[in-house]
Amino acid sequence: MEKLLCGVDIGGTKLSTTLVQCDGTVLDKCIDCDHVNKKENELVEKIAGNVNMLLRKNRLTESDLLGIGIGCAGHIRFRDGVIITTSNLKGYKNYPLRDEVQKHFGIPVILDNDANAQAFGEFKFGAGRGYDSMVFLTISTGIGAGIIINNRLYRGMTGTAGEFGHTIVEPDSELTCTCGNRGCLMAVACGMALPHLFRKKIGEGKKTKLDLPPGFDFNKVDGRLLLQGLEIDDPVSKEIILDSAYYVGIGIYNIFQALNPPLVVLGGGLMSWGDFYLDQIRKTFYGLARDMIFDPFEIAVSRIGPDVGVIGAASLALELC
Ligand SMILES: [Zn+2]
Numbered sequence: 001m002e003k004l005l006c007g008v009d010i011g012g013t014k015l016s017t018t019l020v021q022c023d024g025t026v027l028d029k030c031i032d033c034d035h036v037n038k039k040e041n042e043l044v045e046k047i048a049g050n051v052n053m054l055l056r057k058n059r060l061t062e063s064d065l066l067g068i069g070i071g072c073a074g075h076i077r078f079r080d081g082v083i084i085t086t087s088n089l090k091g092y093k094n095y096p097l098r099d100e101v102q103k104h105f106g107i108p109v110i111l112d113n114d115a116n117a118q119a120f121g122e123f124k125f126g127a128g129r130g131y132d133s134m135v136f137l138t139i140s141t142g143i144g145a146g147i148i149i150n151n152r153l154y155r156g157m158t159g160t161a162g163e164f165g166h167t168i169v170e171p172d173s174e175l176t177c178t179c180g181n182r183g184c185l186m187a188v189a190c191g192m193a194l195p196h197l198f199r200k201k202i203g204e205g206k207k208t209k210l211d212l213p214p215g216f217d218f219n220k221v222d223g224r225l226l227l228q229g230l231e232i233d234d235p236v237s238k239e240i241i242l243d244s245a246y247y248v249g250i251g252i253y254n255i256f257q258a259l260n261p262p263l264v265v266l267g268g269g270l271m272s273w274g275d276f277y278l279d280q281i282r283k284t285f286y287g288l289a290r291d292m293i294f295d296p297f298e299i300a301v302s303r304i305g306p307d308v309g310v311i312g313a314a315s316l317a318l319e320l321c
Pocket of ligand 1: 092165177179180181187
C-alpha cells in the first residue's frame, strides 16, 4: 500500500488533524476547538493522541505514514522545529514543538509556518501542479505567503522568508500593521484594514446600500459583509474591494520582480470576492508589469478549498522525498 500523509493544522480556532492519501485526498480527519488555552505539553499530548486515534480508527499503524506535518501560524525557526512566536496560542515562546511531538513517533515530524504548508499543499495537489516554482499568497485577516523554488520551499535564513504581508506598499499610510510599521501590504489590503476603510468612506459622506443596524460597530466589518455589499452593488463595499485589489496587485508585481515565478496562486477568505476582485488585481499587476513579462505568467486561484491548511501540513512530508 502506498504510504499515507498525516497533517496537523494549529489554527486560531480549530486544531485539525487529517490522514491524507498521496494524491491529496482526505481519508479521515478530526477537529478540536479547545486547544487554544492548553499548555505546551498538553497540546503535544493532544496532537499525539489525535494522530494515534485516527490511525487506530482506520486500522493503521504509524509505519503506514510517510511523516507527520504540522502547520502553525507565526514565526517558525524551521531547521530547529521551534515556534519563535505565534499569535494563535498563548505562550509558546521559542517552544520546540517538533521535537516534543517527535518523542511520540518514529516517523519524521516536520513543523512549518501555516502559509508555507498551504503553499506546498497547493503546489503538490492544487493550482501549482505541473509547475516547478510558484508563490502562494493567502489573503484573509492577514496575508501569509510561501515561496516554492525548484520543487522546494524557500525558507530563508531563519525560516521566515515570504512574509510579503509585511512588505511596505504605502509608507505614508495612516494604517499601522501588527508589526508596528505603517503601510504594510496586510495593513492596507486585507481583513484587518476593512473596519478602518469602511469607517473612512462613511466619514467622507459616502452612502452604503448595506442595511446596517443603528449604532453598527464598524469593527465588525469583514470580508463577508463586503461580499454582501458586492452582491447588492453597494458602492462603498465595491470601492474598498477595488482598493484592496490595487494593493494586492502591487504586492504581486513586487513578487514578480523579486523572484520571477511562472505562477502566483491566491487563496484565503477574501478570494470569495470573486472575479470582481481578481480582475482588478490582474489589471493592477499587468498595468505595472507592462512589457516586462517575457514568458507565460499566471495569477491563479487556490483549488484546494477550506482544507488547504491541514492538507498543506500533510504535504510537508512529501518535501522529504
Ligand atoms: Zn507589517
